[in-house]
Amino acid sequence: MAQYEKILLKNMEQPGYTGSLADYERADGYQALRHVLKEMQPDQVIEEVKTSGLRGRGGAGFPAGVKWGFIPKDHPGPKYLCCNADESEPGTFKDRQLMERDPHQMLEGMVITCFAIGAQTAYIYIRGEFRLGTKILEQAVQEARTAGYIGENILGSGLTVNIYVHPGAGAYICGEETALLESLEGKRGMPRFKPPFPATHGLYQMPTVVNNVETLANIPHIINRGGAWFASIGSQPKSCGTRIFCLSGHVKRPGNYEVPLGIPFRELIYDLGGGMRSDKPLKAFIPGGASAPFLTPDHLDVKMDFESVAMAGSMLGSGGVTVMEEGTSMVWAALRLMEFFYHESCGKCTPCREGSSWLLQTLQRIWGKQGRPEDIGILEELCGNIAGRTICAFGEAEVAPIQSTLRHWRDEYETLIREAQATRPRKKDIPVFTH
Amino acid sequence: MLLSKFQTEVEEILSHYPVKRSALLPLLNLAQREDGFVSESAMRDIAKVLDLTPPQVFETVTFYTMFNLKPIGKFHLQVCKSLMCALVGSDDVVRWIKTKLGIAPGHTTQDNNFTLSVVECLGSCGTGPMMQVNDDFYEQLTEEKLGRIFDDLARDGTCPLKTGPFMYPLPLAK
Numbered sequence: 001m002a003q004y005e006k007i008l009l010k011n012m013e014q015p016g017y018t019g020s021l022a023d024y025e026r027a028d029g030y031q032a033l034r035h036v037l038k039e040m041q042p043d044q045v046i047e048e049v050k051t052s053g054l055r056g057r058g059g060a061g062f063p064a065g066v067k068w069g070f071i072p073k074d075h076p077g078p079k080y081l082c083c084n085a086d087e088s089e090p091g092t093f094k095d096r097q098l099m100e101r102d103p104h105q106m107l108e109g110m111v112i113t114c115f116a117i118g119a120q121t122a123y124i125y126i127r128g129e130f131r132l133g134t135k136i137l138e139q140a141v142q143e144a145r146t147a148g149y150i151g152e153n154i155l156g157s158g159l160t161v162n163i164y165v166h167p168g169a170g171a172y173i174c175g176e177e178t179a180l181l182e183s184l185e186g187k188r189g190m191p192r193f194k195p196p197f198p199a200t201h202g203l204y205q206m207p208t209v210v211n212n213v214e215t216l217a218n219i220p221h222i223i224n225r226g227g228a229w230f231a232s233i234g235s236q237p238k239s240c241g242t243r244i245f246c247l248s249g250h251v252k253r254p255g256n257y258e259v260p261l262g263i264p265f266r267e268l269i270y271d272l273g274g275g276m277r278s279d280k281p282l283k284a285f286i287p288g289g290a291s292a293p294f295l296t297p298d299h300l301d302v303k304m305d306f307e308s309v310a311m312a313g314s315m316l317g318s319g320g321v322t323v324m325e326e327g328t329s330m331v332w333a334a335l336r337l338m339e340f341f342y343h344e345s346c347g348k349c350t351p352c353r354e355g356s357s358w359l360l361q362t363l364q365r366i367w368g369k370q371g372r373p374e375d376i377g378i379l380e381e382l383c384g385n386i387a388g389r390t391i392c393a394f395g396e397a398e399v400a401p402i403q404s405t406l407r408h409w410r411d412e413y414e415t416l417i418r419e420a421q422a423t424r425p426r427k428k429d430i431p432v433f434t435h
Numbered sequence: 436m437l438l439s440k441f442q443t444e445v446e447e448i449l450s451h452y453p454v455k456r457s458a459l460l461p462l463l464n465l466a467q468r469e470d471g472f473v474s475e476s477a478m479r480d481i482a483k484v485l486d487l488t489p490p491q492v493f494e495t496v497t498f499y500t501m502f503n504l505k506p507i508g509k510f511h512l513q514v515c516k517s518l519m520c521a522l523v524g525s526d527d528v529v530r531w532i533k534t535k536l537g538i539a540p541g542h543t544t545q546d547n548n549f550t551l552s553v554v555e556c557l558g559s560c561g562t563g564p565m566m567q568v569n570d571d572f573y574e575q576l577t578e579e580k581l582g583r584i585f586d587d588l589a590r591d592g593t594c595p596l597k598t599g600p601f602m603y604p605l606p607l608a609k
Contacts, residue, residue: 166460184457249522
């Protein structure tokens with residue numbers, strides 16, 4: 001099995017590493033910050049990150065350096081950095097590990113980012129359920145403040161950066177960057193219409209950068225070893241660096257695996273993950289969290305980089321790879337994900353709010369052996385009327401499981417409907433999802 | 436009154452933000468941690484502190500699933516039922532809980548110890564099936580583990596089977 005150098009998980013995999021400030025400093029922690037404050041200008045930091053080719057690790061994959069470059073330099077008022085730690089995409093659990101096991105790595109990345117964009121205040125928006133992560137981060141911020149890495153006049157450089165941990169309260173949509181900003185302002189977490197983009201009108205209508213935990217954790221390494229080094233890893237030119245993939249479902253060894261972007265799915269699922277849990281063959285997998293369309297065993301040799309997965313008709317998204325064995329009903333899988341999306345639709349846009357309920361009811365009808373011949377057409381029409389007609393990408397996300405399972409496993413839907421037609425117990429109670 | 440009891444915490448929270456309303460979720464969290472749910476009087480208190488109207492607080496509370504508007508049992512069992520956990524047996528967990536404690540989702544045991552909810556993804560997909568009990572995560576659940584967790588919780592108020600700080604898979608010993 002090929003061995004790859006780990007960047008983000010390296011420290012925490014050392015025996016005895018606790019993630020404390022002392023441990024992090026022993027592993028050369030905060031050296032990048034020292035270097036930046038002594039030797040670099042903000043523009044040079046942004047250039048270095050642009051050179052690295054680092055793309056956002058949250059889901060959309062937007063180049064981080066470019067995002068930072070959009071922040072107006074001459075803005076008179078405050079600017080903000082928000083760390084998106086609202087990890088709630090089903091299938092994704094990497095940020096939780098980065099925060100709980102090596103919190104200073106991302107804090108150092110945050111201070112450097114604040115220096116680069118000229119922000120004095122940063123918020124970590126962590127999902128409310130991560131109580132342990134919240135405690136660990138609050139403690140780490142306190143440690144770093146006492147040691148002079150956070151606060152006023154950092155390391156005698158005159159730089160001021162304050163970091164605050166802000167727990168959410170259980171809403172998937174707050175992982176969308178403008179919904180996150182609304183929530184941080186103490187409102188219902190509903191996405192904002194774009195433009196204007198957060199880079200000019202973000203938190204409190206001030207210039208704001210929102211970056212994912214994993215994105216920020218990469219920053220100290222890019223400073224320490226250079227953007228060109230980072231760009232040499234992975235799948236050039238557009239998918240640079242390593243990525244933590246979260247493997248779940250019917251595999252022998254699920255978990256977080258950090259590998260260079262661009263290895264094939266087969267290697268992750270079979271070499272690292274040990275293959276299927278039982279001896280049943282693989283039937284389907286989701287390549288990038290619940291919002292990514294399903295792929296089939298034919299796609300096992302697709303490279304795990306942004307472009308290759310897009311070419312295969314899906315997306316790399318948040319890096320959550322979920323594997324399903326033969327015997328799993330794809331209608332059931334789509335239904336389970338639809339229950340999630342129905343529950344989490346924020347209700348702002350009509351197509352998504354109403355459509356998610358219709359999609360759910362239609363899927364429940366088909367799975368409950370009450371399906372009608374016209375139901376597949378209803379699903380397709382609804383999907384077509386949601387995707388692309390909403391303010392945020394949730395619309396595309398919620399139809400992805402249905403459209404992709406219809407594309408690859410349409411016969412499963414048809415069989416269930418045929419069976420329902422054969423028995424036709426149409427007036428009986430249809431199970432209704434409640435929560 | 437809740438807020439006078441926690442004056443230092445409230446002032447600390449308010450100092451984090453240039454706009455008062457931003458403190459709303461943290462203050463609601465504080466209220467829920469104290470009472471187990473967000474009461475109407477707590478919402479009125481918080482509205483006063485943040486210069487909001489009570490409806491502005493209420494409309495925000497109802498958006499977020501973590502806030503309970505009614506009192507619940509001492510231990511809130513939240514079982515993840517999203518696809519990734521369902522693939523590895525979250526429906527079994529709900530069934531086992533029903534056998535062991537006699538409660539279905541949305542219900543509380545008669546001794547007011549346990550309330551069961553089924554919830555969407557809690558970010559623990561590689562170590563499912565899982566549940567959150569108050570602040571703690573319990574992962575890779577089995578029927579035996581569940582029995583021990585409930586016994587420990589009822590007796591000691593805590594259980595050593597809780598997991599974290601999270602890392603999975605653990606590195607192989609060299």
